[in-house]
Amino acid sequence: MISYSGHYKPLLAVQVTELADAIFIGCTINHAVTDGTSFWNFFNAFAEICRGGKNISKQPDFTRNFFQNSQAILRFPDGTPKVTFDVNAPLKERIFSFSRESILKLKSRANYVAKKHSDNSIELLGKQSNDDWLMEKENNNGNGNGNIVSVLENWLRNAVSRNQESEIVETIDPMAQISSFQSLCAQLWKSVTRARKLPSTKPTTFRMAVNCRHRIEPSVGPLYFGNAIQSIPTVASAGEVLSRDLHWCADLLHRNVLAHDDAKVRQGVENFEKNPRVFPLGNFDGGVITM
Structure with missing residues (x-):
């Protein structure tokens, strides 16, 4: 991974603040060097x-041969990587806090699907109202029209009742389990849009960082020290994001x-080796969210 700020800022910085009865340690690492998993492994080792x-x-794993010892040499024009964003653009920061209870509610909503009852009353009413044998039998009893009206009333009553109720069905496939993070991302996607x-x-793009350690065959160990994430885009129109529910x-x-x-x-690695570039963050086309 290439980092623009890594050319002129420290890759690792640690600050120790002395308090009256304790110390406070702050640590930051350039994301091109490590991902979140490696960062916490490092910090836990530091604390130990x-x-x-x-x-x-x-012990950290510094193995670098899980891509079959790639011999790719990244060649940059004029000795520097291509910058695809405005480095002088002002940055805006917003901090949102979500309680554990709120996130659990989001996850519950995301993993439940509203399954509406199918209503065959229209088809049934159509068949009965056009059934010559039924009409003749009812007319012989002298109340044919009354029965048709009764069928219509029952259908309307049932239709209203069914529209007001929905059956909540829990997904049971383990692979279909939506995580807390994905549930929160879906809520942010809808709210920001x-x-x-x-x-x-308007197309909207939601980018998420995914851990590639267990996705590679053979897999990379959890103690691998480095950056083993990739950013993947999910695209949907603004209309789809707003008109569909959280589960969708x-x-x-x-x-x-x-x-x-x-x-x-x-x-993704092959494409980057062919055309290395500084990954653009931010909202360059008006419809991008990056987590």
Whole structure:
């Protein structure tokens, strides 16, 4: 991975703040060097040493041959990678906090599907009202029209009742389980798209970082130290995102993550080796969200 800020900013910075009765340690690492998994493995090892540990219990894995010892040489024009964004553009930061209870509710909503009852009353009414034998029998009893009206009344009553009720069915396929993170992403996708007031036909893109360790064959160990993530885009029009429910958006993200397999990971690496560039962050076309 290439980092623009890594050319002039430290790749690792640690700040220690002395308090009255303790110390506070802050640490940041350039994302081109490590991903979240490697960062926490490093920080836990750092804490273990600070507690007086002689050896690191979980040794980092610096193996680099899981792509069959790629000999690719990244050649940049004029000695620098291609920058595809405005480095002087102002950055805006917003911090949102979600309670554990709120996230659990989102996950519950995302993993439940509203299954509406099918209504065959229209077909039934049509058959009965045009059944010559039934009409003749009812007319002989002197109340043919009354029975047809009764059928219509019952159908209307049942239709209203069924429209007001829905059966909630829980997904039981383990592979269909939508995660808390995907549920939260789906909610953000819907909320941000609504706030942007985009035309219904405007394509929107939600980018998520996925851990590639277990997607590669053979898989990479959890203690691999480095950056083993890729950013994958999920695309839907603004109209689809806003008109569909939370489950639809979360399921779209979930299925895209499941589909990111060994072949797609390797294809992404191959494409980058052929055309290395600085990955553009932000909202360059008005409809992008990056997590």
